[in-house]
Amino acid sequence: MKKIGELVAERAFFLSAVASSSITIGILVFMVFMGLPLIREGGGYHLLLKSWSPYQGSFGIYPMIVGTAAISFLSLAVAFPVSLGCSFLIATIAPKPVSRGLRRIIELMTGIPTVIYGFVGIFLVVPLVREWFQSGSGMCVFTAALVLGIMISPTMTLFFSDSFDRIPRSYLDAADALGASHVQKLLYVMLPAAKKGMLNGVILALGRAVGDTLIALMLAGNAVRVPASVLEPARTLTAHIALVIAADYESPEFRSIFACGVVLYLFTMAVTFLVRYISYAEDRKP
Amino acid sequence: MRKFSLIQLVLVVAVSLAAYAPAFAGSLDVFKGESGVLKISGGTAHIPVMKDVAKKIMVINPDIQISIAGGGSGVGIKQVGEGLVDIGNSGRIATEEEISRYQLNLYKWAIDGVAPVVHPNNPVKALTKTQMIDIFSGKLDNWKMLGGADRKINVYTRDEASGTRAVFWKKGLDKAQMTTGAHVVVSNGAMKSAIAQDPYGVGYVSVGHIDASVAPVALDGVVPTIESVQDGSFKIARGLYSNTKGEPHGLTKKFIDFLYTTDGKKIIEQRGFIPVR
Numbered sequence: 115m116k117k118i119g120e121l122v123a124e125r126a127f128f129l130s131a132v133a134s135s136s137i138t139i140g141i142l143v144f145m146v147f148m149g150l151p152l153i154r155e156g157g158g159y160h161l162l163l164k165s166w167s168p169y170q171g172s173f174g175i176y177p178m179i180v181g182t183a184a185i186s187f188l189s190l191a192v193a194f195p196v197s198l199g200c201s202f203l204i205a206t207i208a209p210k211p212v213s214r215g216l217r218r219i220i221e222l223m224t225g226i227p228t229v230i231y232g233f234v235g236i237f238l239v240v241p242l243v244r245e246w247f248q249s250g251s252g253m254c255v256f257t258a259a260l261v262l263g264i265m266i267s268p269t270m271t272l273f274f275s276d277s278f279d280r281i282p283r284s285y286l287d288a289a290d291a292l293g294a295s296h297v298q299k300l301l302y303v304m305l306p307a308a309k310k311g312m313l314n315g316v317i318l319a320l321g322r323a324v325g326d327t328l329i330a331l332m333l334a335g336n337a338v339r340v341p342a343s344v345l346e347p348a349r350t351l352t353a354h355i356a357l358v359i360a361a362d363y364e365s366p367e368f369r370s371i372f373a374c375g376v377v378l379y380l381f382t383m384a385v386t387f388l389v390r391y392i393s394y395a396e397d398r399k400p
Numbered sequence: 401m402r403k404f405s406l407i408q409l410v411l412v413v414a415v416s417l418a419a420y421a422p423a424f425a426g427s428l429d430v431f432k433g434e435s436g437v438l439k440i441s442g443g444t445a446h447i448p449v450m451k452d453v454a455k456k457i458m459v460i461n462p463d464i465q466i467s468i469a470g471g472g473s474g475v476g477i478k479q480v481g482e483g484l485v486d487i488g489n490s491g492r493i494a495t496e497e498e499i500s501r502y503q504l505n506l507y508k509w510a511i512d513g514v515a516p517v518v519h520p521n522n523p524v525k526a527l528t529k530t531q532m533i534d535i536f537s538g539k540l541d542n543w544k545m546l547g548g549a550d551r552k553i554n555v556y557t558r559d560e561a562s563g564t565r566a567v568f569w570k571k572g573l574d575k576a577q578m579t580t581g582a583h584v585v586v587s588n589g590a591m592k593s594a595i596a597q598d599p600y601g602v603g604y605v606s607v608g609h610i611d612a613s614v615a616p617v618a619l620d621g622v623v624p625t626i627e628s629v630q631d632g633s634f635k636i637a638r639g640l641y642s643n644t645k646g647e648p649h650g651l652t653k654k655f656i657d658f659l660y661t662t663d664g665k666k667i668i669e670q671r672g673f674i675p676v677r
Contacts, residue, residue: 357559
């Protein structure tokens, strides 16, 4: 009896795994299929490396690719030190009650909808950036990356502090016994031991940053030009899809957003594979 | 005694009915006894009028539910054509192709101007058309050249599905290529709040949306107002349309008909548009 139950459960789990992975692949196939006519017509080259001016019949998404990369990596650069500091505080320095309280607050932060971050960003960060730098409108790569960085840092912090918590107690005790300072303990014991878990946190946060639509749409200014500096407006692929989806279904503009989807998909996939590879290579080191 | 009070009651009812009669009478009468849901989407210039009319109808008759969404003219036409909404608004005339593909019926109920706007603190409140084209095409990029502060001009524009953008580009910019550095916002409301926030910004909104938070810019000496749009001296104007798929009927027809009644025209005027005769 028990054996049958086990067999059924095994099959059910296997099927659900197959289903969810085939949905992931199915989405990619669908987007490639929908984007194929345009890729064939204009060539992938035009699509990926030309600029966007639909009235001139040019549907390149190059500026959006640059915008996405700039905003997401910059936001990672904002979020990483913040998250590292927070998680180190929670895991090591702060006394138990404080660190527990901090953790609760950060858990709460992960649940705040992005639109609220965007909303606060518009009324708080945009005017500040405009007046600090005395240039532009304040809706720019920098503002979007700053707010996006704050948005993704709670997720990252939780991942980091979880991987710090998994470090064997004996390592930390050894460091303490040798009279290591907090910083030395972080640099020479905790970071190397928690590297893999932290990489996972970074991938997940980067995925959120690349996939986020609302903050970029509200704060980055959406200009269709490759930004010359971080104080210039830019448009991300996701914001571009949101803006163009309103156009006519039959138009080439509309069809080009499937190409954006494919690029976005491959972009996240490439980053994930890269980071996985790094952690794999790390494991194989003697 | 009892009879008397009954008569009194009848009298009171009659008097109060007479007193309420004007509120019931008139253009909204047709909505009595109706019930159902009416979905509207599309042009964001139309929204203030749509909201006022919907409120009037729903107060009279709580059985009617009217939902109003934005999205821009392109979305309005697309959604009504696909049967997702009952009325799709557009701030531009639907193209021949759209009309034939979706069998659209067009109802033009107002004329609206599209005016360039700046922050109220901006000293530059008048431009020539050439200057405006230079600004929006990126050739002129500092307020100093126009007598303002020594700051970069932040150009704001609308997305490609916007009817307001289509009209401004055609009649205001003579189809000049707009700078790719322009910020893009998604509705008339969003444009208004963007300009109200940015002292160095310039954009364009439907004249009906202009209030104290933004300042209209006179173009070649003509200040964009209802009057100057009406007498034709302000040239950047367009019709506001409500589109239906095929012949409208029931609630949809009554709603559109209401826009052409005296009460409907009054609302249209109050919202800063010129009702169609």
